[in-house]
Amino acid sequence: MTWDDEYDVVVAGSGAGAMAGALAAASAGLRTAVLEKTGLLGGTSAYSGAAIWLPGTRVQERAGLGDSAESARTYLRALLGDDGAAHREAFLETAPELVDFLEADPAIEFEFQPFPDYFAAPGRLDMGRSFVPLPLPVERLGDRAALVRPPVDRDRAGRGHSAGPMAQGRALIGRLLLALDATGNGDVRTGTALTGLSTSADGRVVGVEARTAGGTVRLRARRGVLLAAGGFESSAALRARHGVPGGADRTMAPAGANTGDAIEAAVRIGAAAGRLDQAWFCPGLLTPGGLPAFTLGFRGGLIVDGSGRRFANESLPYDQMGRRMAAARGPFHLIFDSRSEGLPAISVPPLSPDEQLAAGHWVRADTLDELAGRIGVPADALTGTVERFNGFADKGADDDFHRGEDPYDRFFSGGASPLVAVDRPPYRAARVVLSDLGTKGGLLTDPDGRVLDGSGRPIAGLYAAGNTSASFTGPVYPGPGIPIGSAMAFAYRAVQDMRR
Numbered sequence: 001m002t003w004d005d006e007y008d009v010v011v012a013g014s015g016a017g018a019m020a021g022a023l024a025a026a027s028a029g030l031r032t033a034v035l036e037k038t039g040l041l042g043g044t045s046a047y048s049g050a051a052i053w054l055p056g057t058r059v060q061e062r063a064g065l066g067d068s069a070e071s072a073r074t075y076l077r078a079l080l081g082d083d084g085a086a087h088r089e090a091f092l093e094t095a096p097e098l099v100d101f102l103e104a105d106p107a108i109e110f111e112f113q114p115f116p117d118y119f120a121a122p123g124r125l126d127m128g129r130s131f132v133p134l135p136l137p138v139e140r141l142g143d144r145a146a147l148v149r150p151p152v153d154r155d156r157a158g159r160g161h162s163a164g165p166m167a168q169g170r171a172l173i174g175r176l177l178l179a180l181d182a183t184g185n186g187d188v189r190t191g192t193a194l195t196g197l198s199t200s201a202d203g204r205v206v207g208v209e210a211r212t213a214g215g216t217v218r219l220r221a222r223r224g225v226l227l228a229a230g231g232f233e234s235s236a237a238l239r240a241r242h243g244v245p246g247g248a249d250r251t252m253a254p255a256g257a258n259t260g261d262a263i264e265a266a267v268r269i270g271a272a273a274g275r276l277d278q279a280w281f282c283p284g285l286l287t288p289g290g291l292p293a294f295t296l297g298f299r300g301g302l303i304v305d306g307s308g309r310r311f312a313n314e315s316l317p318y319d320q321m322g323r324r325m326a327a328a329r330g331p332f333h334l335i336f337d338s339r340s341e342g343l344p345a346i347s348v349p350p351l352s353p354d355e356q357l358a359a360g361h362w363v364r365a366d367t368l369d370e371l372a373g374r375i376g377v378p379a380d381a382l383t384g385t386v387e388r389f390n391g392f393a394d395k396g397a398d399d400d401f402h403r404g405e406d407p408y409d410r411f412f413s414g415g416a417s418p419l420v421a422v423d424r425p426p427y428r429a430a431r432v433v434l435s436d437l438g439t440k441g442g443l444l445t446d447p448d449g450r451v452l453d454g455s456g457r458p459i460a461g462l463y464a465a466g467n468t469s470a471s472f473t474g475p476v477y478p479g480p481g482i483p484i485g486s487a488m489a490f491a492y493r494a495v496q497d498m499r500r
């Protein structure tokens with residue numbers, strides 16, 4: 001085999017897991033390549049809030065939370081039973097070590113940020129246990145700043161970063177890039193899409209094939225290949241094949257980025273995949289450009305289905321709400337009134353009411369009857385639903401869906417009840433669609449991130465993390481920051497295994 005370049009470790013993708021894995025490898029002295037299909041680093045991780053759910057670390061200790069691996073184990077066990085127990089234990093064991101490793105780097109610093117865990121279960125911390133990276137002044141990255149994917153609204157508009165510090169997901173990717181660059185062992189190759197895996201006669205993965213503007217390149221990986229190239233949320237064909245609710249045009253992932261390339265390449269050489277119908281779901285509002293805006297933290301309004309009736313507690317954590325939507329019949333609309341000018345919820349990216357009305361994604365009417373006509377639901381059903389909801393708001397108790405009873409429901413309204421009467425015309429209805437933050441089924445791995453074949457044996461030299469791998473949390477989204485926390489933990493473990 002002739003190689004265009006030789007590395008110890010080749011990482012496909014450049015989200016949080018990929019970059020943490022690359023940093024772990026490069027700082028251990030391994031020559032490491034990061035291959036990124038698009039021209040920008042960070043994928044969905046860069047769009048994210050970068051909440052990181054890695055329990056029992058020095059960050060929670062600094063914040064005086066009383067968090068521990070034990071309480072996180074109690075929580076995860078209550079939600080998942082002993083499904084994925086080996087992965088859970090590996091994750092809990094790795095969290096403090098990973099955070100010690102990351103914070104030992106002068107480029108990386110985290111702080112606790114309150115955000116409740118998503119389920120009322122033993123071991124839950126009401127203010128949560130996740131943390132975020134500190135904002136990063138753009139100047140610290142110099143020319144490299146332009147490589148980091150901007151926030152979702154600016155990125156979709158083809159605009160770069162604003163002048164202020166990089167925050168959230170941009171800060172995480174920027175800080176990991178800064179740290180990786182400082183090792184002198186990391187080679188970041190954008191515009192380089194993994195298309196295949198090279199194996200030796202005994203089936204070991206020894207390198208990759210990748211497509212670049214200049215043609216195909218073959219890169220040797222002496223220790224291993226880490227696949228952390230997202231899920232297949234942007235592939236309509238794969239979503240249909242595996243029965244993932246929602247749509248490739250409704251995902252929050254950067255357009256066209258995550259099409260399952262790495263999963264498919266591994267499956268072609270005998271890797272096993274699972275949980276392929278799963279995603280990190282969320283409600284989304286449509287933006288004027290037709291793409292979704294991730295919407296969470298409903299602190300008012302109510303959501304009706306195609307029959308004009310409520311079907312869930314609107315303030316549920318977004319993945320649970322998304323799953324209720326997948327099981328219900330749309331079209332779905334958020335009904336709210338003129339108490340607030342804008343949306344009684346948070347949307348990423350933020351939306352302008354005028355633009356929403358002009359695009360027809362929001363409609364306005366002076367009466368509920370008229371509003372019902374405009375969104376195509378029976379007027380008596382909508383009026384009855386709103387009257388019943390207003391009764392719940394008056395007495396402060398939702399007999400149907402118990403909205404407002406869980407601390408999470410009240411988190412985004414500063415402790416106030418999200419049961420707020422909808423009775424001040426003009427009324428508004430905003431179209432709500434089922435969106436997602438990415439698929440979460442993928443390659444089956446062992447607790448060291450080693451990709452398994454059809455008989456459950458590790459494929460030598462091949463590792464996976466993040467949404468390229470099947471999440472050990474299955475159909476459950478335990479708390480804010482699990483996608484990124486688990487991606488980083490298993491990427492880090494994969495590299496420790498490569499070093500052995």
Ligand code: FAD
Pocket residue numbers: 012013014015016017018035036037038040041042043044045046047048049050051052053152192193194195228229230231252253257258259260261262280294348437438465466467468480481482483484485487
């Ligand atoms: P990505 O971060 O999407 O990275 C995959 C990368 O691989 C992309 O850059 C892609 O271009 C590249 N790629 C794809 N194919 C190839 C190929 N063939 N070769 C090379 N490269 C390839 N999660 C949290 O944990 N905490 C949060 O606070 C949070 N907030 C969120 C907020 C928003 C608005 C959104 C949209 C998501 C949020 N999420 C959050 C979810 C989280 O961002 C994702 O689930 C997670 O970042 C996925 O990581 P990943 O590494 O699997 O994929």
